[in-house]
Amino acid sequence: MNSSPFAMTFQERAPLSCKDVRDIRLSIEAPFADATIVFWNNLLFQQDVIELVKEELYAMANIRFLMSGVNMCPRQRALGLNRFCLAFDAVKVVDAPCSRKASHLRMFIYKSTYSG
Template sequence: MKFQERAPLSCKDVRDIRLSIEAPFADATIVFWNNLLFQQDVIELVKEDLCAMANIRFLMSGVNMCPRHRALCLNRFCLAFDAVKVIDVPCSWKASHLRMFIYKSTHSG
């Protein structure tokens, strides 16, 4: 089976996709989101969809989803995901490492 058959690529505006209900996105259990260059309104829209995804277990994001997080945070994203760790990964487009934030779904069991 070819990679494109196992991981279909989609070239669409993310604002036009309902990640939480459209296949194959809604079935994802692990999501890698390279969102460094997204506008804040787009990030907020996608965060809402990520919170509604029933099968998601882990999210890896290039942006800290709640920079003002605190112990009793009522942010909807923070209720749906726990911050697990921050890692620095090498990337091809810059000399320094890229910081990535890993989150675990609170409803994934």
């Protein structure tokens, strides 16, 4: 990616961080806390990490849309027990290309219910 002429522009607009997500407070640390659109490729995350990140996403005041590789609010789960599912409405499921060789990846799009 660094050899691309657009690499610097991309890195300025979408900073990448190589850290354990458990060591990042997404809801209060810049630039994460300022995000309005979040893409979370969480297919290989352990369930305890997913739950931790869901709590951080719930606390992010600016987030408007979330694209996730995992269905975070299955219908059979009791919604009252899950603050994340109260804060986000599932709006669409799409099959997105992730590489030219691999099959499409099912992604779940959520919209924040926060009205502020």
